[in-house]
Amino acid sequence: MIDMNIRKRLGTAANAFRLELCLRLPDDCRCAVLFGPSGSGKTLTLRALAGLLTPDEGHISLMDCTLFDSSRGLNLPARERRIGYMFQDFALFPHLDVASNVAFGLEKTGVFRTSQVRRKVMEHLDFLGIADLAARMPATLSGGQKQRVALARALAASPRLLLLDEPFSALDPLLRGRVRQELRGILETSGLPALVITHDPADVEVFADQLAVYEKGGVAKILPFREEYGGRPAASVLEFLLGTVPGRAGGLSSPTISSVRAVA
């Protein structure tokens, strides 16, 4: 589904570091989780995929469509990539009501007439069960409602892939469990492939068909998570994940890691 191999210099001249990212996900992967410590390049991966960050060199392709290739000087702008991005803080337009927020991406899909836009917007709001919020301003919404609006807005632009940057970090911990299951259901219903960034092992269990584990420096290991570890209780998932982080007990000698296919 995704094949990316990029390099990017970051930081100031005095404090520069090079990030090298390789991520290869198989075509049958519906939902992949990017897991790892802060600063390992997870958000950078999503930004590069969405076209919000231009790598120094390398290539990115999505479903046989090349998005970026430095050797050919190709860089598809974000607006033409059709990749939905749900930001950590949801990034709803504060000056537009919910319906206008959702309508923002519709024009690109060829929907222009007011009545048509209105109908489409209501369809998307209905799908997420928030039709009653259409006239509300983002500032008056709760965290869970904002998340649904952000999701509706991203879906309305009919993306080919959805990127979710820590979708639950802005939510009340009590809400997370329920919203997590709902989001998984929505993704399954819409049939949209998704990439989810998380720090929370519980998210890994719910979302990961494939698990990409990031280490400092940004090397991703891809684990076919669902097949081998699906259905395990959270505690063992946590144990498994901690084992993959260098410097922790277990490390790379752990037997569960023997199936790791390092991509570099």
Next chain:
Amino acid sequence: MQRKTQFQAYVGRKQGSDGRYFQSPNALVIMLDINPSAPLLLSLRVAGLATFFSFILGVGLAWAITRRGGALRAGMDAFCTLPMVLPPTVLGYYLILLVGRRGLIGPWLMEYGINLMFSWKGAVAAATVVVFPLIYKSARAALDGVDHSLEDAARTLGASEWTVFFRVSLPLAWRGLFAGTMLAFARGMGEFGATLMIAGNIPGKTQTLALAIYDAFQAGNDARATELVIITSLLCMSVLVAAELLAGRRRSA
């Protein structure tokens, strides 16, 4: 003829349709005179046009610069702030070097029938340069204050840079831009030095309020100077108060 016009401006006389002079009742009537070259109307026109041009230029430049980093950004920031700290006479001098009859682009402008020297258009050019930093600075701050992730979100939703600017950045930065624009307009009303250098002080032609005050004072016509001072002060005050009220209403809305 020149002397006669000057005399008219001093004593507030105006030529009636029958060709005879008559005395206007008070300064306010002169100021609001139908004659488009009366100091107040000229000042309003010059400040208005200068603010308009500076707005387009300043906001456009601020938008182009604001998402860039490094030397270009620092250089542009310094260059665009320069008119704020340079004496207006220096600005006027540079402008003459640029658009004067033997200036860099002056002859080229002349070919198109645009002569900025000693014309009210020159006053607009001078005021544009002087108020530019006010708009640029406030636009930079206002556009910088817009959450980048909102602009990024718009891009991932298929918006062109044009759409991002007009539907996200501009509406969100509006209050700061508006405050800067009003400040620029008020400043444009009071522009003196650069205007004097390039447009001169021709009553009825390039004599703005600020110049008329200086002229009246120099001529010992203190009564008229006082009137013009009061009018200018009231006008600038009301522009700023109106800006404050409008911005305040937006804030509470």
